[in-house]
Amino acid sequence: MKKLAIGIDIGGQSAKLGVVDRDGNVIETAVVTSIQPTVQEFVSDLARAVNNLREKTAHLGEMEGIGADAPNANCLNGSIEYAPNLTWGRDSDGQPTIIPLAELISRATGLRVTLTNDANAAALGEHTYGAAIGIDNFIMLTLGTGVGSGIIIDGKLVYGHDGFAGELGHVCAVPGGRPCNCGLYGCLETYASATGVARSARQALHESDKPSILRDIDEDRISSKDVYEAAKNGDATAIDVFRFTGKLLGKAMADFVKFSAPEAIVLFGGLTHARQFFHDDMVEAMNANLLKIWKNRIKILYSSLPESNAAILGASSLVW
Amino acid sequence: MKKLAIGIDIGGQSAKLGVVDRDGNVIETAVVTSIQPTVQEFVSDLARAVNNLREKTAHLGEMEGIGADAPNANCLNGSIEYAPNLTWGRDSDGQPTIIPLAELISRATGLRVTLTNDANAAALGEHTYGAAIGIDNFIMLTLGTGVGSGIIIDGKLVYGHDGFAGELGHVCAVPGGRPCNCGLYGCLETYASATGVARSARQALHESDKPSILRDIDEDRISSKDVYEAAKNGDATAIDVFRFTGKLLGKAMADFVKFSAPEAIVLFGGLTHARQFFHDDMVEAMNANLLKIWKNRIKILYSSLPESNAAILGASSLVW
Numbered sequence: 134m135k136k137l138a139i140g141i142d143i144g145g146q147s148a149k150l151g152v153v154d155r156d157g158n159v160i161e162t163a164v165v166t167s168i169q170p171t172v173q174e175f176v177s178d179l180a181r182a183v184n185n186l187r188e189k190t191a192h193l194g195e196m197e198g199i200g201a202d203a204p205n206a207n208c209l210n211g212s213i214e215y216a217p218n219l220t221w222g223r224d225s226d227g228q229p230t231i232i233p234l235a236e237l238i239s240r241a242t243g244l245r246v247t248l249t250n251d252a253n254a255a256a257l258g259e260h261t262y263g264a265a266i267g268i269d270n271f272i273m274l275t276l277g278t279g280v281g282s283g284i285i286i287d288g289k290l291v292y293g294h295d296g297f298a299g300e301l302g303h304v305c306a307v308p309g310g311r312p313c314n315c316g317l318y319g320c321l322e323t324y325a326s327a328t329g330v331a332r333s334a335r336q337a338l339h340e341s342d343k344p345s346i347l348r349d350i351d352e353d354r355i356s357s358k359d360v361y362e363a364a365k366n367g368d369a370t371a372i373d374v375f376r377f378t379g380k381l382l383g384k385a386m387a388d389f390v391k392f393s394a395p396e397a398i399v400l401f402g403g404l405t406h407a408r409q410f411f412h413d414d415m416v417e418a419m420n421a422n423l424l425k426i427w428k429n430r431i432k433i434l435y436s437s438l439p440e441s442n443a444a445i446l447g448a449s450s451l452v453w
Numbered sequence: 454m455k456k457l458a459i460g461i462d463i464g465g466q467s468a469k470l471g472v473v474d475r476d477g478n479v480i481e482t483a484v485v486t487s488i489q490p491t492v493q494e495f496v497s498d499l500a501r502a503v504n505n506l507r508e509k510t511a512h513l514g515e516m517e518g519i520g521a522d523a524p525n526a527n528c529l530n531g532s533i534e535y536a537p538n539l540t541w542g543r544d545s546d547g548q549p550t551i552i553p554l555a556e557l558i559s560r561a562t563g564l565r566v567t568l569t570n571d572a573n574a575a576a577l578g579e580h581t582y583g584a585a586i587g588i589d590n591f592i593m594l595t596l597g598t599g600v601g602s603g604i605i606i607d608g609k610l611v612y613g614h615d616g617f618a619g620e621l622g623h624v625c626a627v628p629g630g631r632p633c634n635c636g637l638y639g640c641l642e643t644y645a646s647a648t649g650v651a652r653s654a655r656q657a658l659h660e661s662d663k664p665s666i667l668r669d670i671d672e673d674r675i676s677s678k679d680v681y682e683a684a685k686n687g688d689a690t691a692i693d694v695f696r697f698t699g700k701l702l703g704k705a706m707a708d709f710v711k712f713s714a715p716e717a718i719v720l721f722g723g724l725t726h727a728r729q730f731f732h733d734d735m736v737e738a739m740n741a742n743l744l745k746i747w748k749n750r751i752k753i754l755y756s757s758l759p760e761s762n763a764a765i766l767g768a769s770s771l772v773w
Binding site: 214284299303304316387393396425426 | 590606611615616618619623624625635636707708709712713714715742744745746
């Protein structure tokens, strides 16, 4: 009988879940909201959706377990720790607290549950079903609203001493640079993310008088998508913003290579849609900042998972 | 019967070797030169010393094998690759080449041989006998002429895809900073090493007119030891140089933590003698640049191995 897994991608607004087979086919999906006031209500809604999916797919195979990703997940103990953006992740005083989420979901569903964060899940997803099949040493960078990372060494995710390894979005890319939500300055994610690109665009518009399509947009509302559209229309400012982003990202990637000597760096996330505008500068900057032993030897790969289901697939791969 | 290992620390001028027991006692040592013109001669001299040590210690226990460290060692295949500083590491045209050193030593001695670089050996040494016993996630930084590193994750050395993981001395500490021997600019080792401290001292003397004991020394000959002696004598310039070094090192260490979330960072090497002058600034800078989850939680340890035998111990720990 075929083996099946459930992947659950838990965000601040909703949880997407799906039944997946060993080959990465997403068989059946569902969505539940995740804005319940208490974790008991969230888990109860989630368990109902899980049971519903299991009933629908019971004839197709044997359910092996649940893999879930969530913000602020501690991969070592299956808990959510002090998540600022989860309504149900709080104590009775409304303060973010520690929630043993994997255990609660397991009790409610009767299935084994493994929990990790979304970038780690993305890395496992690429390793299991995607661009990194057969690559046992790579670094996954997710370039979305922020920059996340999952590090695979010898085929295994790196969790570190406390379960929080792989916070490469908060490595310093520009000493004394932009303030980051984390409280530090110059973090990679303040530049090489969707929000970072928008910030770079605003900065570029301020620093020059060059005409740009972007000047037609209310400055506070400029998004990375606007910058991408402008670049596609040949807007020089927008193109420069992506080139600047690529250079910073490539330089940071060179330093990541010096740590774990990966075979590849795998990129995923909304920003990669605009890769035609930053890829070459990124690769050039990376190689310019690598030791000779690595120059022109590190593969740059882009996620090959269908974007709509990538998070579910990534989470499900925890099960195998 | 007691188990014994031989540790060999191979440098450009000499190879130091010693018989070590499982508890890290160095029982018998020897030194051979390593400036032979061919690798055959070097290995032959080395094998003679190994056999001599084995004879002397045969009554004490059973010899398990040889662990060796050498510059430009590829830890995955036991070869030396393009070492610029080894006279015998060259082809018939005098160019640095690939030498299957582990295999050659093994054939000449009849013992199993494992080869790695010195920073990796140092990391294993601390894990086996020293400051990192029982610590399965840590980063070793060797602060000597250069800056080397060995990364332990889940109790195992990280080799990476190609065997060269852990080149943290060449992570960019200062964008566009000092030229490094490796061809890059601003590498950590151009600041946080013995030579880096000497460079910082020369720079400090140039940038100010403040009186300093260091002005009595021929500028080109100022060493990190001179700076250390001056600092001990209360010289403000020398003290500032170490504080500057500590700040840069601490900031770099914070970014290393974001990679592998280690329990500790272990420091070793000549520069650590001067730690009274940089430790506090280093720790403060590290914590100032860490995410909240890690602030004041990363242990800073100093090597606890006797310096004279640390390299032999480190190399020998490859055997166990």
